[in-house]
Amino acid sequence: MVATNGAGNGDALVRLDGVKKHYAVTSGLVLQRNIGAVKAVDGISLTIFPGETYSLVGESGCGKTTTSRMVLLVEPTTEGDIYYEGRPLSDINRDERKSFHASVQAVFQDPWSSLNPRMRVQSIISEPLTTHQRVTKQEVRTRVGELLETVGLNSFHATRYPHEFSGGQRQRIAIARALSTQPKLIVLDEPVSALDVSIRAQILNLLKELQSSQGLSYLLIAHNLATVRYMSHRVGVMYLGKIVEESDPETLFSNPMHPYTRALISASLPADPRRQREEMVLTGEVPSPLNPPSGCTFHTRCPFATEECRTDIPEYRELEAGHNVACHLY
Amino acid sequence: MANNQTILKVEDLRTHFFTRSGVVKAVDGISFDLHQGETLGIVGESGSGKSMTAWSILGLVPKPAGRIVGGRILYQGEDLLEKSAAEMREIRGSGICMVMQDPSTSLNPVFTIGNQVYETLRMDSRQSRSSLRQKAVEILSSVRIPAPERRLASFPHQMSGGMRQRVVGAIAMARDPNVLIADEPTTSLDATIQLQYLTLLKEIQAATGAAIIFITHDFGIVARMCDRVAVMYAGKIVEQADVLQLFDSPSHPYTEALLRSVPDLDDQTDYLPSIDGQPPTLDNLPIGCSFAPRCPHVFARCEEFPPEFEIEPGHQARCWIRYGGN
Numbered sequence: 001m002v003a004t005n006g007a008g009n010g011d012a013l014v015r016l017d018g019v020k021k022h023y024a025v026t027s028g029l030v031l032q033r034n035i036g037a038v039k040a041v042d043g044i045s046l047t048i049f050p051g052e053t054y055s056l057v058g059e060s061g062c063g064k065t066t067t068s069r070m071v072l073l074v075e076p077t078t079e080g081d082i083y084y085e086g087r088p089l090s091d092i093n094r095d096e097r098k099s100f101h102a103s104v105q106a107v108f109q110d111p112w113s114s115l116n117p118r119m120r121v122q123s124i125i126s127e128p129l130t131t132h133q134r135v136t137k138q139e140v141r142t143r144v145g146e147l148l149e150t151v152g153l154n155s156f157h158a159t160r161y162p163h164e165f166s167g168g169q170r171q172r173i174a175i176a177r178a179l180s181t182q183p184k185l186i187v188l189d190e191p192v193s194a195l196d197v198s199i200r201a202q203i204l205n206l207l208k209e210l211q212s213s214q215g216l217s218y219l220l221i222a223h224n225l226a227t228v229r230y231m232s233h234r235v236g237v238m239y240l241g242k243i244v245e246e247s248d249p250e251t252l253f254s255n256p257m258h259p260y261t262r263a264l265i266s267a268s269l270p271a272d273p274r275r276q277r278e279e280m281v282l283t284g285e286v287p288s289p290l291n292p293p294s295g296c297t298f299h300t301r302c303p304f305a306t307e308e309c310r311t312d313i314p315e316y317r318e319l320e321a322g323h324n325v326a327c328h329l330y
Numbered sequence: 331m332a333n334n335q336t337i338l339k340v341e342d343l344r345t346h347f348f349t350r351s352g353v354v355k356a357v358d359g360i361s362f363d364l365h366q367g368e369t370l371g372i373v374g375e376s377g378s379g380k381s382m383t384a385w386s387i388l389g390l391v392p393k394p395a396g397r398i399v400g401g402r403i404l405y406q407g408e409d410l411l412e413k414s415a416a417e418m419r420e421i422r423g424s425g426i427c428m429v430m431q432d433p434s435t436s437l438n439p440v441f442t443i444g445n446q447v448y449e450t451l452r453m454d455s456r457q458s459r460s461s462l463r464q465k466a467v468e469i470l471s472s473v474r475i476p477a478p479e480r481r482l483a484s485f486p487h488q489m490s491g492g493m494r495q496r497v498v499g500a501i502a503m504a505r506d507p508n509v510l511i512a513d514e515p516t517t518s519l520d521a522t523i524q525l526q527y528l529t530l531l532k533e534i535q536a537a538t539g540a541a542i543i544f545i546t547h548d549f550g551i552v553a554r555m556c557d558r559v560a561v562m563y564a565g566k567i568v569e570q571a572d573v574l575q576l577f578d579s580p581s582h583p584y585t586e587a588l589l590r591s592v593p594d595l596d597d598q599t600d601y602l603p604s605i606d607g608q609p610p611t612l613d614n615l616p617i618g619c620s621f622a623p624r625c626p627h628v629f630a631r632c633e634e635f636p637p638e639f640e641i642e643p644g645h646q647a648r649c650w651i652r653y654g655g656n
Binding site: 197204205229250271 | 525
């Protein structure tokens with residue numbers, strides 16, 4: 001399998017190499033037999049560079065969140081390995097694991113459920129900090145104040161509870177919490193889709209500013225292509241546990257190659273009644289990952305599918321510099 | 331496609347909630363017309379009153395806290411606010427129907443799809459089991475449910491979200507309503523499934539000539555689906571126009587800012603102009619223009635409540651900067 005772009009793997013922050021996550025499906029009460037596997041993630045490779053945003057797009061069930069959970073070490077991989085600063089995560093010891101958790105943080109979709117309603121903002125933000133470092137109470141207070149100001153809130157907000165804030169402000173608190181351990185990578189799982197439309201741009205801009213001022217890398221999970229284009233340096237399109245196309249956003253959205261990418265772009269409705277996209281209404285729905293179609297998993301919905309697509313798995317290869325596609329059409 | 335006959339006319343509708351912490355003016359003096367065969371988009375953020383507008387039309391305002399305190403809702407010339415509960419029930423079945431946001435909660439999980447389709451059909455007249463069945467199959471195949479005969483025996487949990495939402499749509503259209511209210515029907519669906527659903531809705535509309543009120547926060551959907559648009563902010567319609575007018579010359583600062591703050595897939599930008607501040611809480615609104623605290627063009631006059639100014643025929647905006655042809 002071809003690795004990602006040609007920038008060299010030496011300076012990669014995180015690299016996934018043929019990573020798979022299969023969940024066993026069992027049957028029987030006592031003697032449980034494996035009757036199959038849900039291939040949530042089925043062999044993906046990608047590289048995240050320092051200071052860059054890598055985005056995974058795709059529809060629900062395509063494995064983008066499972067991928068992010070493996071990067072966060074919440075979920076072990078079934079096969080393949082994840083490298084952090086060149087070291088495989090499969091053979092790090094307890095201490096290294098702890099420092100890894102400090103340098104990779106996450107911001108989740110729903111700021112109503114990701115903040116504990118019974119904790120004050122001060123404790124929410126300082127929890128990762130006190131877990132990972134020895135700090136005095138005074139230091140904690142100063143640091144929390146600084147963090148709140150970094151994300152556009154005020155230090156006096158520290159004594160309040162989450163319910164006293166609006167959605168956008170809560171998401172700022174979640175970002176402050178992620179920043180508290182001075183991470184290098186933040187996993188952003190649909191960071192704005194639960195927010196009001198007029199608030200989204202604020203949060204996206206804040207994330208961009210933080211990236212350039214602190215040199216952060218992001219792994220962005222999103223389904224809104226326009227948001228992805230605005231935020232990303234590299235984009236991977238996922239379908240049924242596989243990356244089917246990967247490129248920089250400029251190339252991907254102006255010259256999409258994989259039919260699924262083209263369908264996704266066609267389904268992304270422009271906010272302009274005069275603009276028409278290539279019409280590509282897909283028939284059917286995403287098949288179950290428990291029993292994925294043979295050959296190219298997209299062939300059941302692909303308008304260009306041929307006999308070859310039904311039988312042979314397309315190779316994931318670089319068609320032009322930095323543009324990888326897995327499709328028999330090319 | 332739309333002809334000029336007005337099927338639904340909302341005049342100065344006010345739906346207020348009386349709570350311990352004060353009066354929440356969820357809908358506060360909105361007026362609009364819906365013509366036959368037309369699609370009207372109501373756009374706004376959460377809490378702007380767009381869903382409560384729909385519930386008010388259907389007579390489903392949560393009681394006792396909520397009450398319609400003023401205005402008229404004229405459906406085919408008759409005021410719905412003067413109808414009895416039984417009359418409203420009949421209108422909800424056959425005249426005005428609604429598709430809610432989340433198909434997994436609007437279908438009953440313990441009844442089969444068939445049962446839920448029959449329930450609606452039975453409201454029309456007493457029918458034999460076999461004719462009910464035949465009609466149900468027809469309706470389900472009109473929304474492209476594969477193998478509809480077998481699907482009648484399925485339970486909602488055995489179907490995907492997209493299919494469930496099509497069933498909800500089928501039930502809503504079962505008795506040929508004149509008005510369909512769709513409250514964010516695609517937010518829980520994936521992008522490619524959303525496109526399928528929107529295309530289907532357009533086809534059904536072309537076939538039946540129903541008028542649609544489409545409630546959404548997505549300008550992409552508005553651009554694709556709607557003939558006219560009403561933009562709501564804090565319980566009021568701040569701008570109303572034909573879809574091309576709205577996108578060509580947004581005339582309220584809120585509409586303008588909102589359109590600019592949405593990232594565009596066809597355009598590489600480095601910075602999105604965002605709207606400062608938060609949407610207001612409805613129990614403590616400013617006396618003048620509700621958007622004034624977040625507005626970049628705010629000036630002294632904004633402390634007064636702005637009337638509706640006509641920008642061009644069919645295009646109104648509630649903003650003082652439009653006063654005197656500015």
